Amino acid sequence: MAHAIETEREQADYAAAPVISVRDVTVSFGSQTVLDKLSLDVYPGEILGFIGPSGAGKSVLMRTILGLNQKTSGEIRIFGYDIDKVTDIEKMEIDMRMGVLFQHGALFSALNVLENIQVPMREYLDLSPRLMDELARLKIDLVGLPQNAAEKLPSELSGGMIKRAALARALALDPDIVFLDEPTSGLDPIGAAEFDDLIANLRNTMGLTVFMVTHDLDSLFSVCDRIAVLGKKRVLVDGSIEDMLKVDEPWVKAYFRGKRARQIDPAAKKRRRAEGGRDMEATG
């Protein structure tokens, strides 16, 4: 499906070279083929929502792009580099430009928030402890956590605080792109909306590119510029929310026009963009 390009900004983004380009990628585990010749582009500065049925392979694609799963065939380019042809130093530079928030946060339980945020700094940079403390505290501010969260262990944080701490860690090296695996799962609707706003603000202020695996319809409607649907081991369709509402593929139809989506007004996103808030999304 062609992109429905709505704004000048989007037009400029889609004219730019993709930051991630996945071409004909196949991933198998033993005899199980999870992704079969899948292709997908991610453009600079966009928030891409990646959806699909449970077990379809969303996390597998994310992990494959990150180099955590092997692909059987196909090509992945990140920032223009073919990841099969990069040197070790180029690979490290690419890794440093990508932050990841894994499902459930995946913080180290024995480390406090400050130490968790410093993990990527220790892995990739050679900084003094004092500078690392300062940088980590800036990230704590950036994600809207109180400074007294710095010394807390993950077990002492609420679900929403864990997500924010994990996001702070994903942002530790000032990446160009962040991968978020179901970032709002387990949050109450208010916490989820606040987290969505945080993601949108970070994109707007830092020019981040966001690859978000999600099941959250509110996130898709409120912050995602584009949605890609995984099904039958490939990207079935991609486009705007408005495009999704016109798609006849049964799963996409059930997802966007089923019972849970019935209150969502397709015109609301345009109003939200015009007004710069997310309060207008759902009609009651």
Ligand SMILES: Nc1ncnc2c1ncn2[C@@H]1O[C@H](COP(=O)(O)OP(=O)(O)OP(=O)(O)O)[C@@H](O)[C@H]1O
């Ligand atoms: N390391 C692995 N070894 C073997 N099979 C795997 C591995 N990782 C994932 N799979 C299989 O790949 C399939 C896709 O899993 P994946 O976690 O990507 O689904 P998903 O679309 O993210 O699902 P959900 O929405 O439920 O999180 C599943 O059948 C899973 O069992």
